[in-house]
Amino acid sequence: MATKARRTDALSREVIVEAATQILDTDGEDALTLRALTVRLNTGYGALYHHVENKSDLLAAAAEDVIARAVAGAATDSEPRELLRTVALSLFDAITAHPWAGAQLAREPWRSALLDIYESIGAHLEALGVPEPALFDSAGALVNYILGVAGQNAATARAGAHRTASLAAVAAQWERLDPARYPRLHKAAAQLPEHDDREQFLAGVDLFLAGVEAVHRRGASDRSS
Amino acid sequence: MATKARRTDALSREVIVEAATQILDTDGEDALTLRALTVRLNTGYGALYHHVENKSDLLAAAAEDVIARAVAGAATDSEPRELLRTVALSLFDAITAHPWAGAQLAREPWRSALLDIYESIGAHLEALGVPEPALFDSAGALVNYILGVAGQNAATARAGAHRTASLAAVAAQWERLDPARYPRLHKAAAQLPEHDDREQFLAGVDLFLAGVEAVHRRGASDRSS
DNA sequence: ACCTGAACACCGTTCAAGT
DNA sequence: ACCTGAACACCGTTCAAGT
Numbered sequence: 001m002a003t004k005a006r007r008t009d010a011l012s013r014e015v016i017v018e019a020a021t022q023i024l025d026t027d028g029e030d031a032l033t034l035r036a037l038t039v040r041l042n043t044g045y046g047a048l049y050h051h052v053e054n055k056s057d058l059l060a061a062a063a064e065d066v067i068a069r070a071v072a073g074a075a076t077d078s079e080p081r082e083l084l085r086t087v088a089l090s091l092f093d094a095i096t097a098h099p100w101a102g103a104q105l106a107r108e109p110w111r112s113a114l115l116d117i118y119e120s121i122g123a124h125l126e127a128l129g130v131p132e133p134a135l136f137d138s139a140g141a142l143v144n145y146i147l148g149v150a151g152q153n154a155a156t157a158r159a160g161a162h163r164t165a166s167l168a169a170v171a172a173q174w175e176r177l178d179p180a181r182y183p184r185l186h187k188a189a190a191q192l193p194e195h196d197d198r199e200q201f202l203a204g205v206d207l208f209l210a211g212v213e214a215v216h217r218r219g220a221s222d223r224s225s
Numbered sequence: 226m227a228t229k230a231r232r233t234d235a236l237s238r239e240v241i242v243e244a245a246t247q248i249l250d251t252d253g254e255d256a257l258t259l260r261a262l263t264v265r266l267n268t269g270y271g272a273l274y275h276h277v278e279n280k281s282d283l284l285a286a287a288a289e290d291v292i293a294r295a296v297a298g299a300a301t302d303s304e305p306r307e308l309l310r311t312v313a314l315s316l317f318d319a320i321t322a323h324p325w326a327g328a329q330l331a332r333e334p335w336r337s338a339l340l341d342i343y344e345s346i347g348a349h350l351e352a353l354g355v356p357e358p359a360l361f362d363s364a365g366a367l368v369n370y371i372l373g374v375a376g377q378n379a380a381t382a383r384a385g386a387h388r389t390a391s392l393a394a395v396a397a398q399w400e401r402l403d404p405a406r407y408p409r410l411h412k413a414a415a416q417l418p419e420h421d422d423r424e425q426f427l428a429g430v431d432l433f434l435a436g437v438e439a440v441h442r443r444g445a446s447d448r449s450s
Numbered sequence: 451a452c453c454t455g456a457a458c459a460c461c462g463t464t465c466a467a468g469t
Numbered sequence: 470a471c472c473t474g475a476a477c478a479c480c481g482t483t484c485a486a487g488t
Contacts, residue, residue, distance in 0.1 A: 463476105
């Protein structure tokens with residue numbers, strides 16, 4: 001209850017990042033302000049800036065933590081196809097749990113644990129039989145797909161407190177569309193509220209992997225073209 | 226040269242959106258402030274808010290314009306596969322020319338001309354032979370891939386004035402990576418500076434389409450599973 | 451109806467001053 | 470070295486007042 005007392009334990013970058021993560025998780029991306037951090041950590045602005053470069057740096061560090069933790073437990077056994085699905089899914093789950101990290105990933109992709117993701121996806125694609133020159137494009141495409149979903153996830157999370165409510169709103173919007181101009185969207189409105197994001201994500205990954213396999217199977221025979 | 230004179234022509238939502246687009250294109254996303262708009266349009270804050278709901282609304286409208294214009298000239302002849310590539314490429318080009326629109330697309334995907342994109346991609350996939358129940362997932366996956374690239378594009382554009390410089394920086398970063406832990410990234414560093422974004426984007430689209438064709442070809446025979 | 455511009459409630463960041 | 474908190478330079482948005 002020493003709310004007004006000076007903090008006794010030393011501040012550190014680690015403690016700050018942890019506090020930021022908690023604010024982000026419980027109150028959302030907009031709630032993370034330097035002010036909110038000083039209150040929570042019972043300290044001043046300068047103290048924060050002594051351990052952290054700026055807010056952008058702080059956000060990147062928090063996202064890095066969350067993503068790294070998610071990808072850390074990746075198994076190394078099992079076949080490459082399954083490993084790719086596992087990596088993708090663990091990323092999806094992490095981003096669903098921490099939408100702000102997804103937004104950060106999409107915003108500054110070169111920072112954060114994206115390097116590890118790139119490397120691991122590349123390794124598994126190579127194990128799948130993708131030849132070196134195609135590896136770059138294939139891994140990039142898969143990562144971009146994941147980033148797209150990450151951004152999407154962050155967007156819907158930002159849109160409303162309850163995902164179902166905002167999904168219903170979009171569905172209603174689609175339903176109001178002119179069936180003559182938007183026949184498919186108009187029809188898809190019915191599917192929207194009951195669809196499973198996770199399953200749809202995985203379906204996209206499988207589409208990708210099927211493409212990789214198809215192209216590589218073909219590419220092996222007409223390498224000359 | 227009537228810089229201080231009161232504006233004679235009437236203000237309108239259209240004029241405001243156009244001015245905003247110009248600021249965004251020439252000076253970047255951060256340069257669009259309400260202040261900057263009042264200066265450019267020689268007016269006050271209230272005047273702007275009389276025609277536009279808020280800044281978010283304004284940004285969405287500007288992105289809508291840019292994206293709609295890009296997708297407008299879509300041909301309806303030629304085979305569906307080619308049409309899909311064309312839609313994707315025109316989007317890519319629009320986002321490359323207006324990175325801020327890409328960021329907006331990734332941020333608020335339900336607004337803007339994304340509906341038209343969804344519909345047109347759905348139509349072409351259907352023409353390609355994708356059955357109705359799979360249409361939702363396939364179109365979603367492709368749109369998500371495009372959004373991922375859009376976000377990426379916006380990110381690199383934001384990163385530095387000259388794309389080549391920031392790409393070189395990333396390449397240098399990859400080169401510094403421990404070759405034992407990041408063997409593939411370390412090697413890919415050489416490919417990074419000379420690779421063509423547009424080609425890589427298209428390669429990803431083709432991977433997707435190959436997957437769609439492969440899955441559908443297979444799916445037609447064992448629909449029961 | 452349309453517009454003006456001072457005022458408000460916030461931001462992230464800095465920095466002289468304390469311990 | 471580590472921390473405090475007032476101050477600065479910005480935001481987006483509002484609103485009483487003008488035409």
